[in-house]
Amino acid sequence: MEAYELYRNNRLYINRRYQRKLVWSSQEKKDLIDSILLQYPVPLILLASQADKYEIIDGMQRLNAIFGFIENHFPVDIFGSEKYFNIPD
DSSP: OHHHHHHHTTOEEOOTTTOOOOOOOHHHHHHHHHHHHTTOOOOOOEEEEETTEEEEEEOHHHHHHHHHHHTTSSOEEETTEEEOOOOOO
8 A cells, every 4th residue: 555655654744734633433443444344435535745745635534544454553343353454475
């Protein structure tokens, strides 16, 4: 995921003049990941190129949830079992 690579390389910029603080609960984050895994449509994430960084225009809460799941900050329930992000060998 290219956005995760930008995040890991500290190339995502959050403009606090209009971006609110992170407010999603753990359940809201899990619900987003469930939606992605079930291939439900989710809103687009908008980034704007700014020199060597990308400003998050829309989607900060969603990106935080996705990155948190990738980094195993929380599991999701799959068929009654909690599962963490895993990259198969």
